[in-house]
Amino acid sequence: MAARIYVPRDAAALSLGADDVAAAIAAEAESRRLDVTIVRNGTRGMCWLEPLVEVETPSGRVGFGPVTTAEVKALFDADFLHGGRHALGVGPVETIPYFQKQERLTFARVGVTDPVSLDDYLAHDGYKGLTRALTMSPADIVKEVTDSGLRGRGGAAFPTGIKWKTVLDAPADQKYVTCNADEGDSGTFADRMLMEGDPFVLIEGMTIAAIAVGATRGYIYLRVEYPHAHRALNAAIEAAYARGFLGRNIQGSGKRFDLEVRLGAGAYICGEETSMLESLEGKRGEIRPRPPLPAVKGLFGQPTIVNNVISLASVPIILTKGAAFYRDFGVGRSRGTLTIQLGGNLKRTGLVERAFGITLREVLYDFGGGSASGRPIRAVQVGGPLGAYLPESQFDTPLDYEAFTAINALVGHGGVVAFDDTVDMAEMARFAMEFCALESCGKCTPCRIGSTRGVEVIDRIIRGTDRDANLALLEELCDTMLNGSLCGLGGLTPYPVQSALVHFRQDFLKA
Amino acid sequence: MDHQDPRIDEVVARVLSDLKDTPGALLPILHAVQRELGYVPASAVPLIAQGLNLSRADVHGVISFYHFFRESPPGRHTIHLCRAEACQAMNQRALEAHAKAQLGIGFHETTANGAFSFEPVYCLGNCACSPAMMIDGELYGRVTPQRFDEIVATWERK
Numbered sequence: 331m332a333a334r335i336y337v338p339r340d341a342a343a344l345s346l347g348a349d350d351v352a353a354a355i356a357a358e359a360e361s362r363r364l365d366v367t368i369v370r371n372g373t374r375g376m377c378w379l380e381p382l383v384e385v386e387t388p389s390g391r392v393g394f395g396p397v398t399t400a401e402v403k404a405l406f407d408a409d410f411l412h413g414g415r416h417a418l419g420v421g422p423v424e425t426i427p428y429f430q431k432q433e434r435l436t437f438a439r440v441g442v443t444d445p446v447s448l449d450d451y452l453a454h455d456g457y458k459g460l461t462r463a464l465t466m467s468p469a470d471i472v473k474e475v476t477d478s479g480l481r482g483r484g485g486a487a488f489p490t491g492i493k494w495k496t497v498l499d500a501p502a503d504q505k506y507v508t509c510n511a512d513e514g515d516s517g518t519f520a521d522r523m524l525m526e527g528d529p530f531v532l533i534e535g536m537t538i539a540a541i542a543v544g545a546t547r548g549y550i551y552l553r554v555e556y557p558h559a560h561r562a563l564n565a566a567i568e569a570a571y572a573r574g575f576l577g578r579n580i581q582g583s584g585k586r587f588d589l590e591v592r593l594g595a596g597a598y599i600c601g602e603e604t605s606m607l608e609s610l611e612g613k614r615g616e617i618r619p620r621p622p623l624p625a626v627k628g629l630f631g632q633p634t635i636v637n638n639v640i641s642l643a644s645v646p647i648i649l650t651k652g653a654a655f656y657r658d659f660g661v662g663r664s665r666g667t668l669t670i671q672l673g674g675n676l677k678r679t680g681l682v683e684r685a686f687g688i689t690l691r692e693v694l695y696d697f698g699g700g701s702a703s704g705r706p707i708r709a710v711q712v713g714g715p716l717g718a719y720l721p722e723s724q725f726d727t728p729l730d731y732e733a734f735t736a737i738n739a740l741v742g743h744g745g746v747v748a749f750d751d752t753v754d755m756a757e758m759a760r761f762a763m764e765f766c767a768l769e770s771c772g773k774c775t776p777c778r779i780g781s782t783r784g785v786e787v788i789d790r791i792i793r794g795t796d797r798d799a800n801l802a803l804l805e806e807l808c809d810t811m812l813n814g815s816l817c818g819l820g821g822l823t824p825y826p827v828q829s830a831l832v833h834f835r836q837d838f839l840k841a
Numbered sequence: 842m843d844h845q846d847p848r849i850d851e852v853v854a855r856v857l858s859d860l861k862d863t864p865g866a867l868l869p870i871l872h873a874v875q876r877e878l879g880y881v882p883a884s885a886v887p888l889i890a891q892g893l894n895l896s897r898a899d900v901h902g903v904i905s906f907y908h909f910f911r912e913s914p915p916g917r918h919t920i921h922l923c924r925a926e927a928c929q930a931m932n933q934r935a936l937e938a939h940a941k942a943q944l945g946i947g948f949h950e951t952t953a954n955g956a957f958s959f960e961p962v963y964c965l966g967n968c969a970c971s972p973a974m975m976i977d978g979e980l981y982g983r984v985t986p987q988r989f990d991e992i993v994a995t996w997e998r999k
Contacts, residue, residue: 342970345982377969516925519966554872554909555921555965557978592865593872595907598963612867612893614906630864673968674930680969702931711926715963747927747968758926765963771906 332365333411334386339445340373340526341558342519347398348381354402355383362406372527374441375681376428384423385411393423428678428697433659435667436644437683440527446565448573451530457575459649463538464583471542472498475645477653479665484510484601484638485713485742485818487664487731490645493635496625497543500633505545507536507587507635508610508628509642511552511559512594512601515714517745520669521639523681525552525559528643529566533589535642537580538649539635540587548589549629551606554596563591598769602817603636605771616771617817638743640669661687664730664741674747675701684729691725693746705750709758709834713742715765716822718829719755740825755834760788762826766819777820780811784827794841801838804831852877853885857892866893867903871910880911908960915958916951918996920944921975924961927968931983936972939986943993956997 337352379395476491513521604618628634664686677699718739763784808824815821967973970982
């Protein structure tokens with residue numbers, strides 16, 4: 331029987347040479363006349379081990395990483411296909427503490443299966459949620475999602491079930507389900523890994539959403555920076571159509587759902603839901619004032635679900651195992667799991683899915699292993715470019731929406747970016763304003779003008795020009811942006827700026 | 842100059858006939874045109890506007906809103922260098938300076954030999970392998986200045 335070898339196809343693994351490694355393994359096996367099957371799986375999320383090659387053995391999958399093409403021959407020499415030892419060996423992959431200590435619900439299949447194989451998906455509990463949903467009334471499906479406590483994972487944390495109920499209750503001939511896959515927040519990559527590593531779970535989640543609210547058409551609005559996810563989604567959508575999981579008569583139920591991927595074009599603001607809808611309509615991605623809510627008047631003026639990738643991808647397991655199963659994970663009003671993304675200056679970067687409530691310190695040190703550079707971690711930005719910078723004194727905050735709100739910070743989409751003590755926080759505050767100026771849609775003045783003035787004011791502070799007056803001016807400007815902006819871009823840019831000012835003030839006073 | 846490229850009219854006409862009836866057609870059309878021509882030429886704007894019954898200002902407004910759409914031809918390859926926070930935490934600023942010096946150009950410029958256009962990008966979703974860059978859709982992680990030179994050298998020959 332052919333030995334089964336797994337080499338990830340995830341973009342992170344590819345960015346470190348996984349394609350070359352897969353080709354080298356195939357060539358080496360061929361020259362040794364060994365019968366091997368190479369499966370291109372998603373990533374396990376342990377990015378410091380990528381490319382992580384796994385070999386199926388009677389006692390489970392054992393890993394070797396990070397593998398380079400130069401080491402492939404030595405792996406074969408060591409008989410890595412049959413339990414041979416090699417310096418790159420990491421043992422049974424699922425017993426690595428980083429992986430073992432996770433609670434993988436949404437990411438249960440990512441890294442395990444062949445992402446674009448529908449048979450593999452079905453063999454690993456895929457489409458069980460949809461099968462159950464097809465036996466339920468729309469109101470009961472919505473209730474199940476509401477009862478699970480699932481809140482929008484894109485960052486706003488709005489209860490998903492309540493959004494769905496609004497769409498269900500809105501009378502209309504045409505409703506839509508849209509997936510916000512414009513994962514523009516720096517430091518976040520869970521959506522990408524999910525779409526590349528298990529695209530069917532997103533498709534299943536969207537199909538359940540469509541059946542729950544009576545929508546027949548769906549769009550995945552994907553950022554153009556994600557070509558690998560684009561290919562994986564299109565392959566999965568095609569397979570789902572071919573087997574009757576999408577289209578005019580889903581699994582013989584008489585229900586229809588058509589789904590396609592639409593590409594963004596490099597505008598960060600299109601991750602904001604109304605801006606995304608404008609973009610889907612073929613327009614400039616400018617914010618729409620709310621109300622009306624998209625749930626009432628969304629895409630092409632029709633009731634529309636707008637959910638993040640991880641929110642929708644969490645729906646199948648909620649339908650499969652029930653609301654109570656999912657709700658039993660987490661703390662307080664933050665139920666279920668958070669897909670934490672560890673990036674920047676950490677030894678063990680990657681994806682960690684854990685129930686809400688784990689502290690930032692556990693994430694940074696138990697999982698992340700401290701800084702990659704070996705220097706002290708000085709600042710951590712949680713929740714993307716609009717998230718606050720946290721100092722060491724706040725590392726014991728649990729990852730929980732309310733706990734973060736209480737310290738003027740965001741959990742957001744769960745991105746955690748660590749900086750060591752070489753960081754200049756005045757520069758990072760300036761960068762936050764610069765980014766906002768670059769990405770502002772221009773609709774409202776506090777964001778459009780405020781961000782440009784913000785860069786100038788911070789420059790004067792850094793230079794030491796009339797510093798006290800400019801510090802006061804910056805505070806006032808932040809207050810205006812926070813309270814006067816139409817959406818989260820202008821409204822949250824003050825978070826990284828003010829947190830840098832409060833916790834790292836000395837960096838502004840150097841000149 | 843645009844009018845000298847005989848492909849423009851043909852490409853735009855074909856793309857329009859394929860896509861103009863799709864809901865929210867403008868972005869898919871602009872993507873399709875740029876995929877084939879490398880940019881959205883000025884002479885394509887009135888054709889697209891007419892095909893979709895929009896004003897030229899509408900179409901131009903959309904092209905100019907989105908960073909990804911180009912109004913001038915790119916080099917043979919386009920390098921997108923990530924400037925976002927996670928990459929900055931891993932020496933991106935030094936890499937950016939090195940890249941500019943090696944290429945001899947700044948962002949939004951094309952090298953004199955036409956080999957590379959150089960664009961900033963704010964997150965490629967490779968924050969666990971920072972710093973990151975992308976060349977013509979191929980992603981690279983943990984890009985040191987030395988690795989940058991090696992990667993760019995292989996693309997220069999393509």
